[in-house]
Amino acid sequence: MNIQTKLQNLKSDIKSMNKLIIAFSGGVDSTFLLKVASDVLKDNVIAVTARSSTYPEREFNEAANFIKSIGARHIVITSEELDIEGFSKNPVNRCYYCKKELFSKIRKIADENNIHYIADGSNVDDLGDYRPGLKAINELGVVSPLREAGMTKNDIRALSKEMKLPTWNKPAFACLSSRFPYGQEITREKLQIVDKAEQYLLDLGFKQLRVRYHDEISKIARIEVSPDERKKFFDEPLMDRIYDEFKKIGFDYVTLDLKGYRTGSMNETINKNT
Numbered sequence: 001m002n003i004q005t006k007l008q009n010l011k012s013d014i015k016s017m018n019k020l021i022i023a024f025s026g027g028v029d030s031t032f033l034l035k036v037a038s039d040v041l042k043d044n045v046i047a048v049t050a051r052s053s054t055y056p057e058r059e060f061n062e063a064a065n066f067i068k069s070i071g072a073r074h075i076v077i078t079s080e081e082l083d084i085e086g087f088s089k090n091p092v093n094r095c096y097y098c099k100k101e102l103f104s105k106i107r108k109i110a111d112e113n114n115i116h117y118i119a120d121g122s123n124v125d126d127l128g129d130y131r132p133g134l135k136a137i138n139e140l141g142v143v144s145p146l147r148e149a150g151m152t153k154n155d156i157r158a159l160s161k162e163m164k165l166p167t168w169n170k171p172a173f174a175c176l177s178s179r180f181p182y183g184q185e186i187t188r189e190k191l192q193i194v195d196k197a198e199q200y201l202l203d204l205g206f207k208q209l210r211v212r213y214h215d216e217i218s219k220i221a222r223i224e225v226s227p228d229e230r231k232k233f234f235d236e237p238l239m240d241r242i243y244d245e246f247k248k249i250g251f252d253y254v255t256l257d258l259k260g261y262r263t264g265s266m267n268e269t270i271n272k273n274t
Contacts, residue, residue, distance in 0.1 A: 026063025029121030
């Protein structure tokens with residue numbers, strides 16, 4: 001199926017819903033979905049964004065600015081994952097609790113606005129990784145129009161570029177909770193440290209990155225950058241600057257992951273640890 005056929009199927013599916021609420025993070029997928037839905041349903045689509053300590057301020061600002069630019073209705077809620085019992089212990093199914101909390105709150109908004117359909121931005125590629133959050137989505141009857149239309153991440157980026165969306169080449173982002181190995185406690189302080197460290201690397205010009213936080217004994221930063229950006233670390237003064245700044249932020253040791261950024265790197269040890 002070609003990409004334009006997928007787009008037409010997506011539009012037809014959205015049109016059949018009449019009214020729709022979209023869980024909107026401001027990422028590549030939800031931005032594309034919101035734009036298509038707004039074009040099709042006009043004022044009958046609502047974007048809901050959840051603020052929490054796992055969601056950086058820069059991401060929220062980008063999301064809010066985009067919604068303002070297209071004139072869509074925007075509802076902002078608080079969904080603090082650390083207040084969910086068991087979440088801070090960081091179990092392997094952590095994302096299940098997060099998504100269940102989030103979409104339960106969105107369901108209430110949908111009921112208040114007499115809207116039957118709630119959508120997330122999952123695409124076909126999301127089925128290839130360990131994603132316990134999809135279980136909660138299925139339990140709560142959330143629809144995934146992009147996935148149902150057969151759209152991959154590359155499809156979404158290509159169409160976003162064609163539609164001149166600012167996110168067409170935006171690096172992939174996941175909530176800050178994904179920076180911690182399963183079983184290691186997540187706290188607000190740790191989240192703030194990771195957020196500051198990642199913001200520092202972004203300010204230096206790095207694009208796709210993660211700062212993984214390991215603290216079995218000492219606080220260790222494991223930096224992942226896209227494979228083509230790894231060579232930047234051959235600059236010794238730059239390495240010294242990053243090391244010094246990360247020490248100020250709160251890390252004891254600063255390391256570079258030689259393989260570079262890859263989606264779900266924290267899932268690589270699941271089978272070993274379970």
